[in-house]
Amino acid sequence: MKVIALKGDVRDGLGKSATKKVRKEGKVPCVIYGKNENVNFSVYQADFKHLVYTPNTYLVQVSIGGNVKLAKVQEMQFHPVSEDIIHADFYEVDANSPLSIPVPVKVVGNSPGVMAGGKLQLKIKKLKVSGLITDLPEFIEVDISELEIGKSVKVKDINVDNLQLLDSENNSIVSCIVTRAARSAADGGDEADDSTSEEGEASEDKAEG
16 A cells, blocks of 8 residues: 655644644644554645545655654544645554555456446445555455446455455445446337237238238
8 A cells, every 4th residue: 555755743732722823824733643642743734635635545654853653544624615624633553453444446347237238336435444554455456347237246255365354245346237228228129029019910810800
């Protein structure tokens, strides 16, 4: 899993006025929850762009006053109007302990159901996994090469080395559904066959008469 670097400044004041001042400077008040202590710091708003505006999941290498900590984003709070980040929580991770984190899904292969007119529906964009940092992938591949119309690939169908999948095993990750157009075409075809059959029977009756 890729790591993004953030440079933070230690926050001395933690009251409302100090927090307001930090935000006026274009920074985000942050806290990293560590194994031994919690550290309050601030990071420039612009430095979060690679963490927020992306479908990917990253670990974060946070440099604070000369100390470097590896962490994951625990929570971000956004302003309801401006959508600026108003606070961010980080959780320090241990290379020797399992980490629970969401990992993006990457669909691979060609679904025979889609080629037959079905529509692919991705229901889970990220799978929750638990594992050591060294085993965490950038994404988890979901093969749809055998996915037919009306079928799904479920969590229990996925095999990942050295990782534990935390989502319910019966949850559908991706499905191939019947589109309205395909259903209408099928219904229209059935009606046409029935009509042709009825016309044929009528012609036979007339000929016999």
